Amino acid sequence: MLYLLVMRPVMLPNGIEQIRFQDTCAEAIDFLKQRKISDVNQACRKLLEVSTDIPPSKVKGDRSKSVLFDGCKLAKSLHCLQTEKKWEFISHVWVEMLCYAATKCRWNRHAQQLCRGGELLTHVWLLMAHLGITEQFQISKGHARVRLIVH
Known part of the structure; x- marks a missing residue:
């Protein structure tokens, strides 16, 4: 699906997907740079440590269209499953x-x-x-x- 979003976006439904993708990439890059993370395993561990108690809309409002927070929340939920x-x-x-x-x-x-x-x-x-x-x-x-x- 990410391949389609990047390489064949005309095949996906029109909407906010491109904006979400760009905002999420920008937020992920900032997250990794602030913590000086260059290793994939370390990045995964740090993303699992992100606090998901407070929704980002309470912190940032509706400005950001990033789904990085939702990804962290989903990753934590999946991490607990067998x-x-x-x-x-x-x-x-x-x-x-x-x-x-x-x-x-x-x-x-x-x-x-x-x-x-x-x-x-x-x-x-x-x-x-x-x-x-x-x-x-x-x-x-x-x-x-x-x-x-x-x-």
């Missing part, structure tokens, strides 16, 4: 996000990606359409007819 339950939870959330993004991407964007071999998102979209689990492809009345035009 490994099997943790990965099960992560996989369910990831599949839900992937399916949501696949259905919200416009059909012409998927078509453009198919010309290049397709993105995972496009293949998920096609599979969902094939299985009849997308709103765009469900036929509510009558029979659908397809006509092949050969030039």
Whole structure:
């Protein structure tokens, strides 16, 4: 999903995602610089130590669109789960996000990606359409007819 946000943002629903991504990156960079952290393991430990008792809206107001705090809160919650339950939870959330993004991407964007071999998102979209689990492809009345035009 991060790859799509950075490399193929036109495939994601329009919204505040780019602003959130930029604010979160800026906040993470500031967090790491202030603590002079350059090691990934140390960064993970420090992020788990962030106090999540007071929501950032109480401290910063509504100015920041960063989700770093929410990420720290989620990481703490996941850290407490057993490994099997943790990965099960992560996989369910990831599949839900992937399916949501696949259905919200416009059909012409998927078509453009198919010309290049397709993105995972496009293949998920096609599979969902094939299985009849997308709103765009469900036929509510009558029979659908397809006509092949050969030039």
